[in-house]
Amino acid sequence: MVNNTQQRSAQPQVGKKAVRHILGISGGKDSAALAIYMRDKIPNIEYFFCDTGEELEETYAFIERLEARLGIKVKRLAATQGFRYFLEKYNDFLPSPQSRWCTVQMKIKPLEEFIGDDEAISYVAIRADEERKGYVATKDNIKVVFPFKEAGITKADVEHILEESGIGMPEYYKWRSRSGCYFCFFQRKIEWVRLAEKHPELFEKAKSFEKVLPDGRRYTWNQDESLEELIARKEKIIAEHEKRMKLQKQRKPNKTLAEVFEGVLDGEGQDEGCVVCHV
Template sequence: MSNVRHLLGISGGKDSAALAIYLNKLYPNLEMQYYTCDTGRELQETYKLIDQLQIELNKDILQLDSIDLSNQNLESAFDYFLAQYGGLLPAQNMRWCTKKMKLDPFENWIGDVPTISYVGIRGDEDREGYISTKPNIQSIFPFRKNIWSEDVIKRVLDAKNEAQILEYYPKYLEGVKLEKAVKTFKKKLNFAFSKKQKVEALLNIDIKAFNKVVFDYLKTTELPVGQLDEFPLVENDEILVRNDIFQLIEESAVDLPGYYKPLDYEVDGEKGKYFRSRSGCFFCFYQQKIEWVWLLENHPKLFEKAKSYEKEGYSWIEGETLDDLAKPERVEAIKREHLKRKKRAYEKLYKSTDWQDAVLGEDNKRSTTSNASWLDELSDAEGDGCASCFI
């Protein structure tokens, strides 16, 4: 029996929850362990999702703590590390929060044990996500067309491994498909034919064959997947996108976190909707300004707590304090700009002046999804942030 561990981190977001449900349903014999890293500053909906998910999976979700607070006169792990950093708030170019409260606890827990980390980045997202620098941790992306991480692909496409890889292909393909795969694999990378394009071309020939070839190669390496006798995901050619994620959750006993639900607001007599686009800490610096307004108006105590962390020279938003953002005229300006941006987007997309119905999700003629605006805005926001927190 292999000593490789199969781990899936639950962030509190929709994608990691859906991935847990998906893998548990398709591969019940996979000895998956679930964990979450609690900063102590998550929204309450995060904890509710974790509780429901434990019931759905019939498995415990282990909480990994970044610091033992039993001997600390502090409310949360975040407060501890904030003090260690001298009050320096985390920011996009200084994401100590992710490292100290998410990645370090995960990697310390694993130690040197060979580990496969399953990550919920979808097939309609163009990003890589978390890849550990530790050689005993390998990331797999089951929702994507290409389930392999960038470090694995780099090895597979290395010219020195070409002959070895080409020996595997005849085991899984024949005829025209085999000829095409060999020709594609031999084609040299250049400015007109990138690594990404080459992988896409090989996957388009046959996803399962490509996966099996990669698995055969990995068996000759020290990487965790290569230490397995079999890896059932090589047989899976499904590609899951956002709508599939919502469907997986809707068909389960797990509720979509309440912060995703669009809520009404009004400015200058016009109506719009706002919501929170991500899991993670309630004061996350990746939030859009309209999300800060959402927090102010729907969780005023949490907004005040976030505001209390700001000191002279340190604010969550570059060039603006939460005290300034909370002023009534500023709140109205943010809502006004949000509506204006949505209006421009929908007039451009639909070439229509009937933009408000679209913003409110009431124009069902243009989309099979009644909340088309919400989904579009969610998509825009998902491009930013740490995968460790938001998936």
């Protein structure tokens, strides 16, 4: 965990700039819990949030709640340009799990700009019960550490930390399992359906980024169908999801509805999500 050397390095030294301690808030539960966990361990920690400008209002509300409860300031880091600019630059190719230019342009670059050449320790909220490796900095001056992994902190612990602090879970966890942009390509079909129900204007905006051309070229968030095609069969998607929820509930009767929901989504065999955006 945070050792004496790291704590001492937070102190300014004569003629040398102090090492910066930074912690990225993604708008998800794990990074929020890490902020609570670290607050009294490193006094001068700098909290930041890479704002793509394409986030859910629930995310902003959750970050504001965190700031108010902890008495901290989370610095918003914005990319040099908005999503549409980059989309044009990438010739209408929407980002995908194989080509995450959104993360590079709208999260990593603003972060590396924020740090510059300063020596920094970045605290990342990958938990002990996760397989994911976590964000690895491309710059030598940034050292990445995983306090939850080191301390053996699991998902149940994270939920306990949030509950105990009075901050609780982000609102969107009722219908979606991850933080990040409303159009994130990591979301499952049922989450797109819920987005259309909860935020129809954002669903329309996500649709507006897609292109299906007469010559057969398709630029869509999902490989197998456009959002228009997806929403046209929403009853089927909902029915399949409810069937899985029922089965999961029968298998694990003691779980809450939120846990059952998360279990169903985890079982859909999709990618684990982005280690920069979904923590």
